[in-house]
Amino acid sequence: MAISEKDVKHVAWLARLALSDTEVERFAKQLDVILEHAGKIAELDTKDVQPTAHAIPLKNVLREDKVGRCLAPEVALANAPHQEDQAFVVPRIV
Numbered sequence: 546m547a548i549s550e551k552d553v554k555h556v557a558w559l560a561r562l563a564l565s566d567t568e569v570e571r572f573a574k575q576l577d578v579i580l581e582h583a584g585k586i587a588e589l590d591t592k593d594v595q596p597t598a599h600a601i602p603l604k605n606v607l608r609e610d611k612v613g614r615c616l617a618p619e620v621a622l623a624n625a626p627h628q629e630d631q632a633f634v635v636p637r638i639v
Contacts, residue, residue: 548576 627634
């Protein structure tokens, strides 16, 4: 499963990376080792292993929604620099 320097140059071109010839040679060797290791992992018998998206179960930690008291509009707008008709006035963005 050898990776050629041509392959490294092509991937570098796709990633818009400018690599020197020394870097291309070094990365080709490094990627070859990585792909060799991935090949060894692919040989493992995983037929009895359940597919997972994560190594540990994940859950959301959320609190219950509880109805509470709302602020009166006058209190909510008390420190607003600009207000109009019980709403905040903000600068136009568009």
